[in-house]
Amino acid sequence: MPACDAEGTGKPLLRQGYAVQGGDFLAGGTVSTRIKDLLKEIGLSPALIRRAAICCYEAEMNVVMYARQGTMTVEIHPRELVIRVEDEGPGIPDVELAMQEGYSTATDFMRSRGFGAGMGLPNIRRNADLLEIESVVGRGTSLRAVIRLV
């Protein structure tokens, strides 16, 4: 993964935040759809929207599946798009392990809904230019994904 420096630090051109409810499989995915519509409205290229949509959806579903609640914020900077997700939940004990393809702690119920194949975080890493995860067991997880626009 190429290094990405000074990404998304200054004042964004646009910032939009959304609440994500843990355990709500019915509404799961609606926030990413709204972010996707926003990115379409401001005319990002289809390829970038596709990558951003995958990152948002995976991150949102992680909150839905594991956390009590969370927030998802999208920031548009002149040169990059930043997706932040912060949740209150169990946290991830071993982030490096969770990043491995196929590693999953999903329950049978989650799998029955078509999730939990252990591809969530790897999918985000593949589609973002930068992915940072900080997690405190018993408190929650914060995720920051950056996609370069130029």
Add this chain to the structure above:
Amino acid sequence: MRSPTLRILPERCDGKMHCLRICPTQAIRIRGGKAVILEDRCVECGRCLQVCPHQAVVPQTEVFADLERLAYRVAVPAPSLFAQFPREYSPEEILQALSRIGFHEAVDTTQACEWVSWALREFLREYRGPKPLISSFCPVVVRLIQIRYPSLIDQLIPLKGPEEVAVEALRSKQGADSKRPRDFSAIYLTPCPARVPRPDEGGGENPVLAGAVSIRDLYNPLLTFLNHQPDAYRWPMPAMGRGLQWARRGGTGTALQGELWINASGINEVILVLEDIESGKLRDTDYVELWSCRGGCISGPLVVENFYLAYHKLMLLEQRKMQAPPLNMEQLRKWYQQGRFTVEHRPRAVAPPGTETDLAEAIARRRAREQAQSLFPMINCGLCGAPDCQTLADDVARGQAAVEYCVFHDRGHLQELKDIYRLPGRPEER
């Protein structure tokens, strides 16, 4: 600039908003009491044509009588044609009637449908890209993806439609002894205003289809012959196969074995499914068949028969002991390897005008849209000429409308509307 497939005749339009309210892509505005179509937003689904009580929306199909200018006319019937007539008329008789009303020959499109079903299976088997693959056989779905879901363009299946394949097969079969000239004119008999050949969209000097006539326009002449002249067949019996199923939803996937595939029909359903695909929800699905019309082509805007009855008749035809010869697998495989099923040009994204490429400008436009929207009552009355307040706000942000179009902000506009719609004042005002 692409030629429009639907036009509104102003002399027939009374501006009463049937089309404005039903258009799934907000492509209609009322200006000066008349509906106009915004070509760059229109996906040509024909819902406006179906809903207009005055037939003010007209398709760009050929007038049947005008076909006489063409020397040798080959009918290319959409499979949905065969479900339009009373049950006692078989597909063979309907093809026979085509010969009586001015066609020299007809190709069996249903056989080509079977070939394409087979090609679809081959394509799915070899495909390794992002899923799901999306059917490209409904021109409205393709255009919808070009305009509103450009990120899904690469998932459109790059196969030709059966009508094209059928005509090309006929051309390649051309023998020296045939009375059919090389430059015969293939005429598509269409249930669909979007499925008409367009000289500005490839094909150049020799488009595959020379023209299209609507099934609606053919109905009366065909029925007249069916009722009066059931005489000997002039043509060899056609081989109606399983391809007839292409007339309805679910018909394209009949050759699939074990793939996870779904079908959805009706343009609003299609939009929901495309939203889901774009959000990544259907990525375990191999194939998604989509049709703009509620039951597939059999419920197209240019058909005649009641949809439910036509569906029933199609089912009866499908159950009939079919005479279709088995597929010539060797030939199909050869054609497939030669690329004869594959489209030459993939569709490209179409950006609506007024879409900035500059990010800061685009964000400013979004702010302007939100600001305009906060001024409007969000009751979607349509008096401004846009279908809803959000669309007016978007038009304002793009510089294509003014806040004063809203009657809440300009009573003068309300007075203009009273004049246009010739609304008499209440008794005390007169």
